[in-house]
Amino acid sequence: MQRSDHEFFYSFDLDDDSRLSNVLWVHPRSRAAYEEFNDVVSFDTTYLVNQYKLPFATIVGVNHHGQSILLGCALISHEDVNTFKWLFMTWLEAMEDVHPNSILTDQCESMRKAIREVPEKFKGVTDYDSACLEFKAVIYDSLTIEMFERNWNEFVVKHGLERNEWLSKLYVDREYWVPIYLNHTFWAGMVSTQRSESMHAYFDGYVNSMSTLKQFVEQYEIAMCDKNEKEFYADFKSKNTVVNCISVFKWEQQFQKAFTNSIFKLVQEEIKRMWYCHVIQPTEEGRREADNEPGIERHKIMEKSIINNWFRREFVYDVEYRENGQYFSCNCKKFESKGILCCHIMRLMSLKDIKFINERYLLRRWRKDVNRVHSKSFFTEGTHI
Structure with a gap:
């Protein structure tokens, strides 16, 4: 790929036994896109621990149509500090050391994960159905930080959950997942639970747990082509078709x-x-x-x-x-x-x-x-x- 285009970036890391440990690559189109869309990126390693068991990580942004756009990806050996440090430093090198304004990691999935875990965590609570609805309201319907703090404390006391370790840990990390703490920062719609395309699904349908490295690279190219075509089509539609106004403003x-x-x-x-x-x-x-x-x-x-x-x-x-x-x-x-x-x-x-x-x-x-x-x-x- 680099022989075909000198703007293609890649770097790899070897372990103490000179075996391939990590590799990161960034396509020239991704580098060009980052010049426009470096305000917010998402870093996801869900493939490593969830669906495909592949040590695969993606760095994804959002383009002018609200579509996901790939800004780099890597095969990594471990989810540890040294690996992530190498990955981000290397990726920033590819991006001319331009830092994103905001970054989400798969840890930012905590909000959705928390909501999914509510039924299990509240099993012993009296008036269980009401508690589940109230908990979601505390998270999504608090219009100010003061309101969230007040609603959270009232909820915990009302349902006798002062010693619930799961809730206590969520509360400690609240600034990283509760919407009211995050909405002063531009996220390009990434933190919306209604977002149609989750970050870790970028390559769904292209790779699976049986993919060899050679097949993986081939499928990566196909995935990139398909994603690019979707953006080109959206560009064409935006410039050549008109969405009618619904008001007289x-x-x-x-x-x-x-x-x-x-x-x-x-x-x-x-x-x-x-x-x-x-x-x-x-x-x-x-x-x-x-x-x-x-x-x-x-x-x-x-x-x-x-x-x-x-x-x-x-x-x-x-x-x-x-x-x-x-x-x-x-x-x-x-x-x-x-x-x-x-x-x-x-x-x-x-x-x-x-x-x-x-x-x-x-x-x-x-x-x-x-x-x-x-x-x-x-x-x-x-x-x-």
Whole structure:
């Protein structure tokens, strides 16, 4: 591969007996893609311990369509500090020592794992069904860190779980898995439990536990070709087909013209949720508080979520608007974590009759009109054209 293209990067590590211990490789297309999408990456070694029992690790990012994009992979001998240190230092060498802003590891699966383990861990709890629902609500429905801390403590005391070791360990690690601790950081949708393609599934259908090393490399090339074709097709669709607007807002047209189709559809999901959002009139105290900071308007937006035919939830979000510079912020932090404006801010935009939004909310990483170097890079039969 390197003979075919000198931009192809690989490195290997030998043990004390001069046997192959670790090998990492990065395709030129992955190196080019990282120049655009180095904000957040996921590192996963699930193949090593779960499905295929292969010592295989992947470093994956998210492209402008919200698709997974491979940024490097490795065959490793152990899951220990020295191995991971070698792997990350070598990978950074391939990426010109440009560090990602945020990184997820397979340990970041703790949230989903915790939810899956709830039924087993709460078996001895009185009113078991109610406890399971309450636990999920504590995790997903806490709008602030203070609210999460309060809800967690009340839940533990209510169900007599003060000495539950599993819960205690989860609580100690809360800053690494509870959504409210993570939503101030941009994750490009990676930490969403609704994400359609899990990181460790990148090569599903291409390799299995019987794959030889030769077959593995061949299947790796096929997998890369297929993934690239999906991105090329998404590029073509975004540039040659139009997703119709669902509202009369001029700012929706801004998103329509700027964003790739898949990301624009996510924007439209927020527009649909607007209809369940209502502005709560501020109290006299709230007006006085807002008057203390000229130029800043504070609004409370109530969102009603219909869970099913008989159960509804109501959440109240705090939205700020600065007319000077047209800044918005919401304590749901959707824009900060996913790069898409939330329905609560959109509801306020409607109230203020804002026609066009500031370009800062049209993130480059989601745009379809950006010429990206990696988009011109093809991966075919081990060659880079």
